[in-house]
Amino acid sequence: MAISFHEVDHDYSGLRKKDDVKALFDINLNIESKDEFIAVVGKTGSGKSTLVSHMNALILPTKGNIKIFDYVITPKKRKNPKLKEIRKRIGFVFQFPEYQLFEETVLKDIMFAPKNFGFSEEEAKTRALEACKLLGIDKDLLEKSPFALSGGQMRKVAIAGILAYNPDILLLDEPTRGLDPKTAIEVMKIFAKINKEYHKTIVMITHDMNLVYEYATRVIAMKDGKIFFDGKSIDLFKDDTYKKCNLVKPDILDLVDYLNTSLNLDLDYNVKNEEELLVRLKGVSL
Ligand SMILES: Nc1ncnc2c1ncn2[C@@H]1O[C@H](COP(=O)(O)OP(=O)(O)OP(=O)(O)O)[C@@H](O)[C@H]1O
Numbered sequence: 001m002a003i004s005f006h007e008v009d010h011d012y013s014g015l016r017k018k019d020d021v022k023a024l025f026d027i028n029l030n031i032e033s034k035d036e037f038i039a040v041v042g043k044t045g046s047g048k049s050t051l052v053s054h055m056n057a058l059i060l061p062t063k064g065n066i067k068i069f070d071y072v073i074t075p076k077k078r079k080n081p082k083l084k085e086i087r088k089r090i091g092f093v094f095q096f097p098e099y100q101l102f103e104e105t106v107l108k109d110i111m112f113a114p115k116n117f118g119f120s121e122e123e124a125k126t127r128a129l130e131a132c133k134l135l136g137i138d139k140d141l142l143e144k145s146p147f148a149l150s151g152g153q154m155r156k157v158a159i160a161g162i163l164a165y166n167p168d169i170l171l172l173d174e175p176t177r178g179l180d181p182k183t184a185i186e187v188m189k190i191f192a193k194i195n196k197e198y199h200k201t202i203v204m205i206t207h208d209m210n211l212v213y214e215y216a217t218r219v220i221a222m223k224d225g226k227i228f229f230d231g232k233s234i235d236l237f238k239d240d241t242y243k244k245c246n247l248v249k250p251d252i253l254d255l256v257d258y259l260n261t262s263l264n265l266d267l268d269y270n271v272k273n274e275e276e277l278l279v280r281l282k283g284v285s286l
């Protein structure tokens with residue numbers, strides 16, 4: 001097990017005690033070190049970013065503890081291990097990561113984190129170039145200022161900076177938010193590849209149920225700071241559970257419902273996208 005939460009609460013302290021915000025309650029959760037593709041969903045303010053921020057000890061629990069690889073993270077700051085090793089093994093792509101670009105050139109920006117984690121200049125460069133290849137970042141862009149790029153290109157550069165140090169687990173906070181649909185699909189395909197071919201665990205916060213249904217093998221639905229559902233996405237949408245977390249059905253399931261009602265069919269929810277649905281329909285006599 002790579003990450004285990006044990007009875008974790010998180011309160012954000014306000015200026016006065018009565019302004020404290022209870023953001024997480026009694027979280028128990030296990031995440032494997034490889035092969036998982038987890039979507040974290042729930043309405044705004046339900047605790048998604050707070051939950052995921054604990055997974056690389058960006059914030060500390062106020063109660064309980066979190067085991068991350070061999071380290072135990074507790075509420076007491078002084079007792080906690082040096083965090084660099086955790087951060088190296090668990091990469092976090094923040095919401096709008098392009099806001100954190102700062103180097104003179106794209107290449108220097110992508111090399112920054114691997115160098116910071118102890119790779120030599122040469123090794124950092126090799127890794128940065130590999131990450132660019134994976135993300136389809138054009139070589140012509142490498143010597144440009146990151147601020148001269150489009151929003152989608154900047155997002156890819158920011159993601160390349162994380163992939164370049166090859167973390168075991170990737171935490172993603174709404175990685176496709178604000179991207180045009182084509183770039184969003186490209187970026188999701190890269191995460192799917194990293195998960196399937198390199199066996200990395202991915203934990204992705206998203207409000208997009210279409211992405212959840214197509215890519216995630218496990219869904220954690222948050223409600224009012226608690227885990228309301230943890231399981232396969234098909235089980236989240238097959239009854240009213242998703243409504244209780246203020247979620248909507250993925251388009252593909254709306255389409256299945258529509259076909260079932262209008263054509264009197266009995267298609268199940270075991271279809272991830274239109275292509276799979278078409279294959280199913282070919283086997284049905286209309
Ligand atoms: N730094 C902070 N200080 C005080 N309260 C905070 C802080 N960050 C989050 N909160 C509060 O904690 C609760 C959970 O917030 P969190 O950011 O984890 O929600 P979220 O599910 O990620 O929401 P969103 O979908 O809007 O990103 C909310 O009530 C929020 O107002």
Ligand SMILES: [Mg+2]
Nearest residue numbers: 048049050173
């Ligand atoms: Mg959030």
